[in-house]
Amino acid sequence: MFTVVEAKIEVGRLLPVFDExxxxxxxxxxxxxxxxxxxxxxxxxxxxxxxxxxxxxxxxTLVQHTGAELKGFAPLLVDFPGELDGVPVLWCWLEGDRELGWYHRSDLGFAGRRRLPV
Known part of the structure; x- marks a missing residue:
């Protein structure tokens, strides 16, 4: 489980890996x-x-060992399990993003993707 802050840090660390x-x-x-x-x-x-x-x-494999979930390869889609207001969510990074800015409830999938609350 990642807090949103932890997921943002992990995305920043993994950006060179995603680019490669x-x-x-x-x-x-x-x-x-x-x-x-x-x-x-x-x-x-x-x-x-x-x-x-x-x-x-x-x-x-390196990405998966962080606890992130690879959900797509083309485009690259990586989710980080977490919780928002007691609800299971996935902090959602999509190829082209330069930072983590989205999430969706675990039960809704990508179709329920929303911007992170300010």
């Missing part, structure tokens, strides 16, 4: 498409594809 996941995801997609079609890419070949996959696995 997003960049590696794009590289892996391009490499995979090139390998499947036989079209060359400047990113490399099978060794680079396997290395990108291995690093992605490493980074996603």
């Amino acid at each position: 996941i997003v960049a590696l995801r794009a590289d892996a997609a391009e490499l995979g498409a090139a390998l499947n079609s036989g079209v060359e890419t400047g990113l490399g070949g099978m060794p680079e594809f396997k290395a990108a996959q291995a690093r992605l696995d490493e980074l996603m």
